[in-house]
Amino acid sequence: MAVGKEILTKIRSVQNTQKITRAMQMVSTSKMRKTQERMRAARPYAEKVRTVMAHLAQANADLGHPLLARRDVVKRAGIILVSSDKGLCGGLNVNSFKRFYAKVKELQDQNVEVDVCCLGQKALAATQRARLNVVASAVQLGDIPKMDKLIGPLTVLFKQYAEGELDAVYIVYSGFINTMKQEPTIEQLLPLTPHHMVVEHSHSWDYLYEPDAPSLMEFLVKRYLESVVYQALAENMASEQAARMVAMKAATDNAGNTIKQLRLVYNKARQAAITTELSEIVAGAAAV
Amino acid sequence: MSKMHVEVVSTEQLIYSGEAEFLVAPALEGEIGVYPRHVPLLTRIKPGVLRMTVPGSKEEVLVAVSGGMLEVQPTHITVLADTAIRGEDLDEARANEAKRAAEESLQHATDDLSTAKAHAALAVAIAQLKALDYLKKRVH
Numbered sequence: 001m002a003v004g005k006e007i008l009t010k011i012r013s014v015q016n017t018q019k020i021t022r023a024m025q026m027v028s029t030s031k032m033r034k035t036q037e038r039m040r041a042a043r044p045y046a047e048k049v050r051t052v053m054a055h056l057a058q059a060n061a062d063l064g065h066p067l068l069a070r071r072d073v074v075k076r077a078g079i080i081l082v083s084s085d086k087g088l089c090g091g092l093n094v095n096s097f098k099r100f101y102a103k104v105k106e107l108q109d110q111n112v113e114v115d116v117c118c119l120g121q122k123a124l125a126a127t128q129r130a131r132l133n134v135v136a137s138a139v140q141l142g143d144i145p146k147m148d149k150l151i152g153p154l155t156v157l158f159k160q161y162a163e164g165e166l167d168a169v170y171i172v173y174s175g176f177i178n179t180m181k182q183e184p185t186i187e188q189l190l191p192l193t194p195h196h197m198v199v200e201h202s203h204s205w206d207y208l209y210e211p212d213a214p215s216l217m218e219f220l221v222k223r224y225l226e227s228v229v230y231q232a233l234a235e236n237m238a239s240e241q242a243a244r245m246v247a248m249k250a251a252t253d254n255a256g257n258t259i260k261q262l263r264l265v266y267n268k269a270r271q272a273a274i275t276t277e278l279s280e281i282v283a284g285a286a287a288v
Numbered sequence: 289m290s291k292m293h294v295e296v297v298s299t300e301q302l303i304y305s306g307e308a309e310f311l312v313a314p315a316l317e318g319e320i321g322v323y324p325r326h327v328p329l330l331t332r333i334k335p336g337v338l339r340m341t342v343p344g345s346k347e348e349v350l351v352a353v354s355g356g357m358l359e360v361q362p363t364h365i366t367v368l369a370d371t372a373i374r375g376e377d378l379d380e381a382r383a384n385e386a387k388r389a390a391e392e393s394l395q396h397a398t399d400d401l402s403t404a405k406a407h408a409a410l411a412v413a414i415a416q417l418k419a420l421d422y423l424k425k426r427v428h
Contacts, residue, residue, distance in 0.1 A: 042300065052368070136390050137393065151374070152384075156387055206328070209330055216357070226299065230300075
């Protein structure tokens with residue numbers, strides 16, 4: 001009996017989709033754990049660099065490092081936009097982009113030109129669609145954040161800042177709050193704000209410096225900024241996996257519901273066909 | 289014998305954490321050895337190996353680092369290790385690479401794709417040569 005053949009085909013196709021979404025859900029579940037560990041592993045370094053830098057800044061208040069320069073008038077700003085390389089992770093990237101566009105608009109309204117540095121394929125695609133000035137980018141970052149890939153784009157921005165081409169640098173990424181919640185976050189990287197430089201202990205002692213304080217400061221400031229960006233990237237990756245897991249779970253559930261409804265329709269059609277056939281036979285027998 | 293706490297951290301992970309009686313590090317201006325209660329010291333270190341004498345063990349503990357910074361306090365030592373080989377020229381090469389990546393993706397929209405690609409390939413080749421040159425100078 002050829003009743004509802006198209007419905008059966010449809011059920012099968014939804015089942016296939018469900019298989020894929022379920023597999024993706026399980027993959028992101030296991031990846032999520034790893035990315036969260038990485039996110040935590042990056043913290044001790046950032047804290048350590050921050051304390052040493054704060055101490056150095058306090059002991060040598062007159063260090064005129066170009067990356068520490070503050071400028072009163074902001075004419076050109078750089079924004080680092082962090083995104084995932086792949087899609088299928090719910091509203092994660094879109095939410096960051098919204099935050100990003102809001103910031104771009106705010107800056108442009110103040111007659112500030114905007115340069116963008118993209119980390120992640122989706123960010124690059126989005127900023128190019130918006131015809132923004134992309135100065136540097138790094139894509140195909142993989143599942144593990146690698147410092148190696150970040151150094152290039154960051155060097156571009158920091159050099160521009162040191163040379164006075166940029167007057168402020170921001171970073172936009174998805175902050176990881178928990179598995180169910182990721183929040184687009186915007187932070188100011190440069191100029192370094194005072195809260196970066198808080199020292200816990202304030203009795204006066206100083207290091208011996210080898211070779212000298214300014215060059216060590218240069219090293220520390222760079223490493224500090226890099227570690228902040230690294231942390232943001234690690235957090236974005238954890239958010240990506242969490243968002244994908246949730247999105248894929250929803251997709252799997254939706255597929256299950258669709259299959260259930262289609263089955264109902266199919267069974268009804270089948271029963272209707274049987275009933276019609278029976279009544280035809282009975283009517284035929286009665287006529288004889 | 290007194291001890292000090294040694295921590296080797298990098299952006300990507302905590303590499304080593306433990307007690308030591310004596311530590312030798314490849315500082316930028318030559319190797320330095322540190323005993324507990326050393327005066328506070330801050331120095332850059334070159335790519336190389338950290339050697340530590342650990343209490344209760346005859347063998348030295350070795351930790352390889354690709355450069356970074358050494359912070360010495362009387363009772364603890366922190367090594368902020370780099371995860372990638374660094375250097376002015378090398379960072380410069382990476383920066384050019386990142387710029388190129390951005391520019392090239394823009395070029396995709398235009399017809400000059402093949403010339404852009406050729407230019408880019410050339411730039412990468414030059415960057416790699418530069419990096420190699422730099423590393424060679426470092427080794428000798």
